[in-house]
Amino acid sequence: MNQGQEFSSGNALGLSAADANALARAEHTDPFSILGPHRDGDGLVIRAYLPTALAAELVDGESGEVLGPMEQVQIPGLFCGRLAREQRYRLRVRWASGVQETEDPYGFGLLLGDVDLYLFGEGNHRDLGHCLGSQPMTIDGVSGVRFAVWAPNARRVSIVGHFNNWDGRRHPMRLRHASGVWELFIPRLGPGEVYKYELLGHDGVLPLKADPMARATETPPETGSVVAAPLAHEWRDDDWMAQREGHQAYQKPMSIYELHAGSWRHEGGNEGRSLDWHELAEQLIPYVQELGFTHIELLPIMEHPFGGSWGYQPLSQFAPSARYGKPEDFAAFIDACHQAGIGVILDWVPAHFPTDAHGLARFDGTALYEYAHPFEGFHQDWDTYIYNLGRSEVHGFMLASALYWLRYFHVDGLRVDAVASMLYRDYSRQHGEWIPNRFGGRENLEAIDFLRHLNDVVHAEVPGALVIAEESTAWPGVSRPTQEGGLGFSYKWNMGWMHDTLKYAAEDPVHRRYHHDKLTFGLIYAFSEHFVLPISHDEVVHGKRSLIDKMPGDRWQKFANLRAYLSFMWTHPGKKLLFMGCEFGQWREWNHDHELDWYLLQYGEHVGVQSLVGDLNRLYRDYPALHELDGDATGFQWLIGDDAANSVYAWLRWDLQGNPLLVVANFTPMPREQYRIGVPEGGTWRELFNSDAERYAGSNMGNGGSVLAEALESHGQAQSLSLTLPPLAITVFAPNR
Template identity: 70%
Template structure:
């Protein structure tokens, strides 16, 4: 589009350095929708007219592109701050701008042609551009041999978009962008701009100027409370995790041990205590990774590290879906952390939030002056529970934006899994809404068909483009087939958090042992559906905040009984079918409810009961990883067999876990604070059964009630088995026994 067609300049009129008055006024008011039609070089009858809008400049020279030779001087134009000139021939040039504070020499941004290719634009519009992190946003690059930064942002309903920052005194008149139709992407190349430059977008929407917007596809950001986007150095990390990546798929199979340590990076540890500075990625690599290795976990799960304005959201209200938070250092620092995890044999899971986003004015909310990323109608587009907007995943570009975000973390940073937050809120249009507060789907139902399509597409694409990576669902309803493959009609997740198990088991443990007999089914019911999905057992951050108290403070009784109950609960969790997840601090029985504003209470490890719980968790992880019976058949009923599930009077539970090759482990729970002597349990084989774990062992802080390292099986027909063990069950304790040679050693009491 030319200025004459845009502003009605008479065709065939004499060429003038002046432009249509309306165009000139639009430049001054920063409302011109096509600045490339006016600014920069324009060939006219083999000559070249150059125009530059430079608010505050004293003067402008044209220099040769390869030397300081002066080609000419631009003169003040018909409106303030507009400089114009004419050369007799078309030639590359640079601008030498004289500012009140000094001179600047650079190429003219308006001398460069269209930047994004037609395929890029097509894929963005189709919602299937899987490399948005290399396409949109601020990309350090060279154009025609000139170094600089290419900016591109999707804002189809904007009247004008400019890149602003300190480099242009935050003046939106300096760098208005080119609109690429029909996709609605705005772009500009700014020469000589440096890595580390802070920028935002100034957007003139349909109804006027908007608050300055951060870049939705920023690769780096300022640390809050600052809200600027940052030109990121291209990630050039030299990965050394090829051994891990080659074996990752096998580590994530349903027949592999997975034990996850959930971490909030800002409050695990701090420099100098509660009020100290946050750990950087380097600090975490040096301290968190060795700790996780020592404790025997297989994975670290990080609460969302995508940039988020409010620390009190713990990251669950992110605004930069492509940028690691500036709180902990650079994107390159995060890559170093992940690489170090992998070389230590630890996987990295990120919490990821495609369900909603916050309303902060510098973010995605009404990004171009319209409901662009969110639904227009608040009955579809606003979460009342969280005061957040809901992504309109039915819009191709938004679908593609979130898909590209997921792939960005998995591919660019070698992340091993994404834990998708709040899946239930995505699946149901009436989630947490009363009648009249929601809109049915096209079939009149409550299912969010657009979100379902997105989740199945996501899981299919991840399986294709990030082999061995997992996608895990936090899904709290009975939606069928969450972990069933997409080709079989399921959603296609690798694992699902077992929220029912978590609620039932914590409810049972909170009961006074005197009354547990009336709640026996809270433990047994979970085994009714334990093999209907691929489950992960989560004791997450959500269970130790908002007045719920710490994990140990959920346990009844005096101090000794609280610790015994906690040790028994952890033993129950680690021997129950399902992968494991434990939130930080629970592994050493932190008493205070978790707070994101302070570090964990590490001083408690000076007390023997807390050290005992920590040692117990480490031993459980080692037992788990060394015992195929505890993980190989997690997802099939053949891996679990009840021995005693109906002894509610004694609150005793016993079961066998079976490996794929028929190797059993016997698990026994006594959930009363009394010793049970001579308790007989059927077992499938004779000989010696070693006591390989006892949660009541003295080195854990228990009373050392046990079976002197094991028991000889008796030829007694019990519980459908030809042999039986006559055991001494410790109070509020869990035992694990395995058949084997007595000479193999003893563990426990």
């Protein structure tokens, strides 16, 4: 022992009976008040609670020299000793499994700064993913992991894992009372460590909880959180990010391929495993490029315990699912998409969360993340809890989640799930099953405030990023700026258009004359919002049948109807979204456990649909009239909207330069010869696209590539075309300038 260093031990160094008993029962509410170093005159009293340890001693924190043994006093596992002066020290502990040497977790001061805690309590901490949760770091020259978790109503919170044999007595945390946040720095832990929290509620010990702020997780069905290092990916998408705001402007084309990462394709067919992010990058990106989509949209990839929820019941709002790789692998996938000119949109779920015991449900023994009353806090349809977004900490938690994906993973947009369920307190509830807001109304004022705040913050802090609402009601101004009284979303899914047009498409053509308005009605409100036209996963599951199987008629007519429907969608105002498998006419409903039926591409009709989608995307991107004025009524003009007897429609699309495109639809299997349609100028009109072309496995009826306008007035135009309208088909024409 160095001169001047003294060590002593004895029962006098122990605790009061109350403290010792509380420690033994794992009920002590302030472990830092009794454990770690405490001044004793000029020296230190050191206490460490190490249940099941065989022996412990103190060693010099600089030299590693043994200072002396610690004596076990009062209760098994409580080791005490004294140093004659303040100095750095370490604990050397002998376990049955071996010897461990570590700095004392209770030898470190306050960890989280007052500003962090203030912003968290205010609900406005913009980088919560790097504040709470598990953060590898170095403190006072010691590497380890800082843990922090919000649990204001818990009596005790401990970190448990393999590193302490999942023993909640070993690492109880310090409560920062004003914020309700518990914190602890555990030396010599690092990335990859699996952990959970053990909480003592007022009614006893709760089931072990995963970290709400975990940035990585175990692979389901395992439920542990994993300490994650800072994201170690070298981004190479500078060009994309610099131009993104322009790429995603309203006047630009946006055609979205929606997919479920786990079932797009499997390694080795249906019996094989899902592709990981690197394999998806290698196979998906060329496919999306070939088909001409501008974006992909991923069903939620935030970690979720039940694969059958498709990701819509996530529990880790900051962790990409371990099913497909590490966070760095996900970042590499997005980077590869950007380098290929493809944007990435994530489905994101701020409305509700599952009831799994290891998750957010009654996290500290109380309704913390959810509303307490089931009329406010429980979704009967989905068996989930509803986020209490009126609580500032929960508001800030979800806001930080959105920013985390957009900032750190360079995600280009978020599609916000189930917005309608957030806006209305009586959503899917009977009379007497919901609680009015403070004014007696049905609107969820807290959720509305959150959505407006979310959109304002995203637009300010992540310029060019999109926030898209899946909203199925007539709520006004969903995509109107908040300063104009709107919700501030970039786009709204046009669910009304989807329902009406699918209902029309499913009608036998002989009956379509009686449903003619199903295709025209959407144009009454098409410019009231910035719309995305969605044919999503929800339309091809749960007995709704696949898109092609919704179509009437024999096999040929089904394919013709599908081609016509997709062509109508691509020539209608609004951005486009199509779920995987629809692009080649998959017959069966989507099943998340199986890959798409790729074998169908050995048949000409399916290849024809796939070729049609690719050509529609190229037409859509190449001709500004199909995308520049999507949200402006001046970009659309009806020519024929009232020919219900023939189920024929015709309209013009205009670009900003005044260039027109003519779109003509015949939704019957009967060809129409010499059908006259007025056009705004004379000369030759080229037939740019025909969904009945032989290339698409159609009958190849058309207009020989071009038609000369005649000086015959029709439909309010001085010039007109005499056209052949192919059966169950859409044709597109442009003036030959």
